[in-house]
Every structure is written in C-alpha cells, then in structure tokens.
Amino acid sequence: MQTIEQLLESKDIRVTAMRLLIYKFLAQKQIAVTLSDIENAFEKADRTTLYRTVKTFEEKGIAHQIDDGTGITKYALCEEGCSCEIETDLHLHFHCNICNETICLTEHKIPQIKVPEGFVSENVNLVVKGICDKCSGH
Amino acid sequence: MQTIEQLLESKDIRVTAMRLLIYKFLAQKQIAVTLSDIENAFEKADRTTLYRTVKTFEEKGIAHQIDDGTGITKYALCEEGCSCEIETDLHLHFHCNICNETICLTEHKIPQIKVPEGFVSENVNLVVKGICDKCSGH
C-alpha cells in the first residue's frame, strides 16, 4: 500500500500541500465534483490553482473529466477499473436528476457500440440519467 | 405529406417567417448545429430570437439538444426514429474529432444499459467520438 505522496511521485506529479489536499478531497468524495465544488471546499486557494491542479491530475492519468450533460465539467479520481488513459475507453457515469450528483459506475461495462461504415470510434461517453439510489429511497 | 407550416401548427408552434427559416436551416443540415452556426446563417436576426426559437422547438418536441462533449450545446431536428420525447429515450450521436461535426445516428439503437439496484434510469446520453466517414476518407 502506497501513500498519496508515493502515488503522485510515481505519476510524475510534484507533491505540494495543495495537491495533497485536493487529492484527498477528491478521494473522499464518492461523486464527481465541479471546480466550484472544490473551490468551496478550499476557499483560501485560488481558482486557477485548483483548475490547474485537476488539469495536471488529468494529464498525468490519476483523474478524469466527466461530461454529464449539465454543461459543467466534473472531475473524479480514476479508480481500479478506470481505463481512461486507453483510447477506446468506455466511460459510464450516472447522473441523478434530483440531487444533481454524478457517480462513476466503473464496474459496469458498456457493450461495444457499432458505428456505420467509414466511421472510426475512438472514444465513447455514456451518461445514464435518472434517480440515484439515495434519492429513490431504496 | 405536410408542409412545414402544418407541422409547426400541429405541434402548437406559432408560424413566423423567422421560425420557418430556422426550421429549414436545421432540416437542410445533416449535422447538429450550435447557436453560433445558426447565428452566422442569419446575421440579420438577433441571437436571442434564435436562442428562443430553438428552445421552443425543443419544448414542443420537434428538435433536441445534443451535448457532444465539446462544451457547446448543439441542436438538431428530430427525425423519424427520434424518440427524445420519451422518457427512456436513447440518444446516439457521433462526434468527429477532426471536423468537429456531430451527427445523429438515429438508425443505430443502443442496447439497454443496466444500472445498479436502487438506481432508476430515465434517459441515456451516448456520444461516440472518433473520425467520421468524410474525414477517414472512406
């Protein structure tokens, strides 16, 4: 079991206090968060720093961006089974229309999507919208 | 076969010159367009009018919004097979990473997506990204 510091270093990400905090914040969240969410959690930090931090995480492959259709970009740490660095990655996310939260369903695989002749599929973004378990009361 | 006027009226949309033009513009396009695309096509018209027109089309169920992950909302007329008014609609769109165009693949159906216990699926948004037939040279 490695520490967060070791994880960051192994991914060629310089360890700073800010980055550790942001990593822990993302790790603790079970849901994908917006930049504003992070901003609210760290009022002392500057937007730009947070923005560039998640961008760095993204580039280095420890977080990925989620477009859940709300128009606001969300971010989540990559977990086991998350293969967002692979070109033919299959993202699967669930967006709750009630609580507005977006959850990664990494264990749920997406069937191969067929595209017409001449089309080359490089990436698939799949967002299921509806009511999450908390809001449905089950 | 009905005229555009009849179609609009049947959907409870008041017929105006502007709306006819915008409808024709959307109908002629094979791809989903942004507000700016429409704006460029009708430089005389105001952004707001175009914006509200597509919103009206959307509400009345003759057009639908597409979120292809570029961060910019696109719009397309509903075609046969487009069931975006149905709750359990399955959108399928293809976004070309080269020409940046987004195409509706209405004839391609999406398999039912399973969600975990307690989750209720109301809607699915699926965007396949890659290279379109024109850009792949086939």
Place this chain on the structure above:
DNA sequence: TCATTAAATGCACTTCCATTGCATTTCATT
C-alpha cells in the same frame, strides 16, 4: 547552507456561451 532554476501559485483579465428583463413589434382574434 546557499544559490540557481524550474515548477507551482495567485492575481487580474479576457472570452465565450447561456440566459434573462424589458421595451417594442408583430400576429391572431374579436
């Protein structure tokens, strides 16, 4: 330890798109 250098951070802006309020015009109906 100190100096050097590169990266990270903070601040100020800019840009782009989505959206709204309000005044005016157009349209449908009587």
Place this chain on the structure above:
DNA sequence: AATGAAATGCAATGGAAGTGCATTTAATGA
C-alpha cells in the same frame, strides 16, 4: 380597427473556462 398575447430585438448579466504574468515555493547542485 382594437385588443391582448406572443414574438422579436436590445442590453445586460452571470458563470465557467482559459491565459499571461508576476511572485512564491520547492528541488537541485555547488
């Protein structure tokens, strides 16, 4: 023609993404 409702146009706002530059912080070697 008069009335009321809807459509349009103009102006402005707000939110989020992104960038340039100065400053601070951290890693490195002398």
